[in-house]
Amino acid sequence: MKICSYFLVIAMVFMSLNSCKPKERGDFGNTISANKELIKNGKVAFEELCSSCHNFGQDAIGPNLSGITRTMPTNWIKEFIGSPKKKIDLKDPRAVALKEKYKAVMPDFQHLSDADIEAILAYMHTYDKAQFKKETDSNLIENPIREKIILSGETADLEYIGQIPASSAQQPYTRINKLACEKNSGRLFVNDLRGTLFELKEGGEPSVYLDLNKTHPNFIDKNGMATGFGSFAFHPEFNKNGLFYTSHTEVAGSKPADFKLPDSIKVVMQGVVTEWKAKDPSSMSFSGSTRELIRFDFIANSHGLQEIAFNPFANKGDQDYGNLYISIGDVGAVQVGYPKIADHHGADIWGSILRIDPLGNNSVNTKYGIPKDNPFVGYTDKKKEIWAYGFRNPNRISWMDRNRILASDIGQANIEELNIVEPGNFYGWPIREGRFMFNPNGNFNNVYELPDNDLEDFITYPIVQYDHDEGPAISGGFISKGKLFDGKYIFGDIPTGRLFISDLWNTDNPRIEELKIAINNEQINFYELTKSNRVDLKFGRGCVDDIYIFTKADGKIYRLME
DSSP states (O other): OOOTHHHHHHHHHHHGGGTSOOSOOTTTTTTSOOOHHHHHHHHHHHHHHTTTTOOSSSOOSSOOOTTHHHHSOHHHHHHHHHOHHHHHHTTOHHHHHHHHHHSOOOOOOTTSOHHHHHHHHHHHTTOOOOOOOOOOOTTEESSSOOSOOEEEEEEEEEEEEEEOOOSOSSSSSOOEEEEEEETTTTEEEEEETTTEEEEEOTTSOEEEEEEHHHHOTTBOOOSSTTOSOOEEEEOTTHHHHOEEEEEEEEETTSSOOSBOOOTTSOOOEEEEEEEEEESSTTOSSOOEEEEEEEEEEESSSSSOEEEEEEOTTOOTTSTTTTOEEEEEOOTTTTTTTOHHHHOOTTSSOTTEEEEEBTTOOOSTTSSSBOOTTSTTTTOSSSOTTEEEEOOSOEEEEEESSSSOEEEEEOOSSSEEEEEEEOTTOBOOTTTEETTEEOOTTSOTTOEEOOOTTGGGGOBOOOSEEEETTTOSSEEEEEEOOSSSSTTOEEEEETTTOOEEEEOTTOTTSOOEEEEEEEETTEEEOHHHHHTSSOOOEEEEEOTTSOEEEEETTTTEEEEEEO
């Protein structure tokens, strides 16, 4: 049992019951074991692998699992786990309804053993269906965004560049997560969450530059979508000083954390930002030294360390030159029942974009500096590292211009958003999801009209947003500098692989439109390209500001031709 996505497959079945209920309940679950040892093993596996994705009280990344073993035939659940695609191809009504609802389907899990499945089902069978009070709030919004995303009329022509070698025998075959250029040398790099940093050579041939599995014995890359080698960033003077930075996850308790959780809360894992110093910056593989900058305790294995990056517009002598931006989510705190961890008014770092000077030493741990123009320098009740806060999962950041960051924030159950980030501003989570009110102590499926006193919360709202009728997770991209889409923001949706475009300079009414996709002048979509039910779409920026598009499902990399 390797990834929590398996449980999401089961959970999705449960959610489809509203539209496709069985005619009779029958004796569902009567063959599931009540063996205490088996239940115990299933509980351990569930908590380790899936507690950040699901629970038995609220919908999470996937729906809550309470009562599923009593409302669906056991054999049907097992078959669906094995191959949801096969069920869909056979026009199974529940499977088809599931695909329609979620716009994406989980991959097959035929590699799981019968014993694995029996243990998990035994544990899940200990939970009856959770009872929810009917929502009566008059401010409840059933369909947050009624307008549909329309086709732009433009086509994104893609050129195949290369493929990263598989790091798993099952899909996703790779977990490639970021593609970026070392500007001084013109070298292109891409990382795999499972621990490897590749250089993408001429002709698209990948070559291993660094492997965290060999350098960090406590490194972990499984059990959670936010687990592994998350991001990397080269110092603007890498060619001279050999410095670059990475973020990754480690086993809980590996070392004392700089940013801790309350003592009463169990730490699930830790996030680490590391500085690397290459002896020879021009070498084809890393050799040199490392030092740790920051360590965080995580309450769950989701929404942890995300993008790390330097401002590409900053030149030597500018105030922002050499400052490292670090995106960190709410670490799943709201989802697992600790909303106060995320609702901190700047008094903590969760759900924030941080800004540090990696070469300074005026931080509490003396391993990095805090720039003097950070918005909360001088405050005693706020963390000085914070640049902006109030994000759920600021998955990707890029720059609109010299002074403005664009941050894509993956939502809960309704809204995906793109924000223009201003220093010191609050972006709403966990009391807002997009331009709607969210109740972190209520039903996570719901959003509400903004309250009459909305202005009192001093919230900065997204410049564009879309709801889950269109796709469940935004994939942040870049402002195009090519001729065809010059000045437009190119981005997409992670699971569905839909490609979007927006004119963010039209501040009165920026809208999202969908781009068609073509390779060699033939229209296609990413489902067809990846031959996967989940695309895992990501974006990167090349050495001449060209935009790359790549997919975790198969490790393939494309360049947007403009």
